[in-house]
Amino acid sequence: MPSKYRPQIFGWFGDLDKGPRLVPLHDDRLSYANNNYCAFIRKIPSDQVFYLCIYIIAVILLCSAVVILSILSILSILTYLCNPILETNMFLAALSGVILCFIAMYFVIPEIYHNLFSRRGSPIIFNRKTGKVYVNESDFFNFKFLRHPAVFLQPKKRRIKEYDWDDLHGVIIHNMSRNALTSTVLMVCQPGTHQVIDHIMLDPIRAGAGSTFVWGWINSFMFFCDVANIDDGEYKSDQETEFKAHRIDGQGWPEWMVEAFNATSQAELAEIKQRHHVKQ
Structure with a gap:
């Protein structure tokens, strides 16, 4: 059965249901969690390198291929009369x-850039008391097949x-290999619909037919499940200062957003935004 989301994402393998899971986490991507929010990293340094x-x-191979093919093109023009x-x-x-080489380089x-400039794991934050999710990442995490050349700069x-x-x-998506x-x-998705307006990478590159430990743990967390x-x-949970110093500080997170990580209600979140003059 195809995905219910429109448009579908390339490499679609299966949709995942929401709800608490009775599966404990066996993963090193969970960086920090307390009673209000959790933070999962998406880029492990070894994978990044x-x-x-x-x-x-x-890129080196593609550039070499372009040079060789360009020389062949010139030679074919010079020997055309023969x-x-x-x-x-x-x-x-x-x-x-x-x-084709230029398309591949595109x-x-x-x-x-995606791997070079995505530092400190690029954490994604889930606040279960306000129902908000926070992302601060390179634009190259997006699944955009057509990029304006200016993006390279x-x-x-x-x-x-x-x-x-x-x-x-x-x-779940797969790489067809x-x-x-x-x-x-x-x-x-747009609220209350299956119309997709953006994508966020949650758990990159897994071996196997679709390990969903991270998805299951986040659902359990968001539904206040003891698992x-x-x-x-x-x-x-008592090392929030160390977590923020390692993963958050110096990465361009807005001050209001860092405060909002620990908001315990919609009213408190609204007060934080009002105090920092954030447009609703």
Whole structure:
């Protein structure tokens, strides 16, 4: 059965239901949690370095291919008079190769920025008492197939947003390889609909047919289920200062948003926004 979300995301594998799960967390992506909010990192340093190296090698190979194919194109033009049919075919093949290389680089270069400038794990914050989710990340986390070339000149451009938990829905996608790597993505929908307006990467690149431990733990947490042990993370619940110093400070989080992490009600959240002159 296809996904109920429209438009569907490329590589869709399955939709995930919301609700508490009786599955404990066996994962190192939970950075911190207390009675109000939890924070999961999406970028593990070892993965970040690995994929950065892979994409850099890809760019080097693509650039080399462009140079070689360009030389072949020039040679085919220079020798056109000797064998017009053969040289024309060679020129068209080389030109097609150059175009394909540039298209490939159009997708690879943002991935380099994505891994190079996403620091400290790029945590996503879930507040279960206000039902809000907070994201501060590079724009290259977005699943946008068409990017304006000017984006390449803005590698540190951020998206800093507050979302409603009710408007976020989990989806499993896969990379179509025999390794069966999967990821969990949050589909941001218009309130009360299945119309998708944005995507958020929640749990990148997993081996297996779709491990959903992170999704299950977050659901248990948001539904106040005891299975979600708030001391399962990298930092214990009484180490909020250490967590913020490591993951939050110096990353461009707005002051009001950091305060909102610990808001215990909609009224308190509204007061924080009013005090910091945040538009509702």
